[in-house]
Amino acid sequence: MARAATTSDAFNAVAEPRRREILNFIALQERPVGEIVDLLGMEQPSVSKHLRVLLQVGLVNVRRDGRRMFYRTDAEAIRPIHEWTETFARYWRHQLSRVKERAELRIEASKDIGPDSIPRRKDDFDGNKN
Amino acid sequence: MARAATTSDAFNAVAEPRRREILNFIALQERPVGEIVDLLGMEQPSVSKHLRVLLQVGLVNVRRDGRRMFYRTDAEAIRPIHEWTETFARYWRHQLSRVKERAELRIEASKDIGPDSIPRRKDDFDGNKN
């Protein structure tokens, strides 16, 4: 099997950086394609294709006005991603407090032993975590 | 150009559902590969390959113990994704309250004009948003 289609879900769709840029750009206000092209500096066909992908997974809505198509981000479709990452938030919030504690310990220690005894960042991750 | 490598960043790495499953599974506790294979019901080479991708983008850490390799999710690497989605959270929170308001209005209205005048969901998005 090959990689899943970009249109298979929001996760795959937003993996592409340009598509995230577009979503950011049209989050507050709907915009016609031409504006996206101009302000984000992408090729028009490229933008149309990206918008098509986003539309298929429900990440954007469209509205036609004359010859222009106004696209806008539908934030609701990003929610599943947010929720998936949210389950991990408690871990890094945890880790953050641990890092803070350690930092304080280091400050205490360095008063006596000097800065050379301060472990580099890498050791926090490579070594014995348990 | 083809699609960006799965190893290019966390966004691309987590686009694959199996990899998200793995990340969920080893979030609380480090696990040897064999356990992931058994409990998630994937082929061993497949798990190894997924773990390699996750390792390359820093989404997991490894520790060797004898012949076993213990992997564990590094939640910190998921943070950029969470933060990107967080910028949209305010929109759907917004929209939620708007939906609530509208729901209340509909309830009021339906007392007088009956249920047929309730606009279908689609109209909320297609129509005049500004």
Place this chain on the structure above:
DNA sequence: ACAATACATTCCTATATGGGAATATGTCAA
């Protein structure tokens, strides 16, 4: 009807993929 404008689609191609199968590597135990 016709030209101009605004988008969408098609065709092309190099490239990366994920799964299956087979094999290689590394580590321990006797």
Place this chain on the structure above:
DNA sequence: TTGACATATTCCCATATAGGAATGTATTGT
């Protein structure tokens, strides 16, 4: 050393890109 165990890697292939270039389609103004 040898065998067993745990994991990693390689090979093969069908598939889906994303971008560039060219072309198609829809809509408006005259």
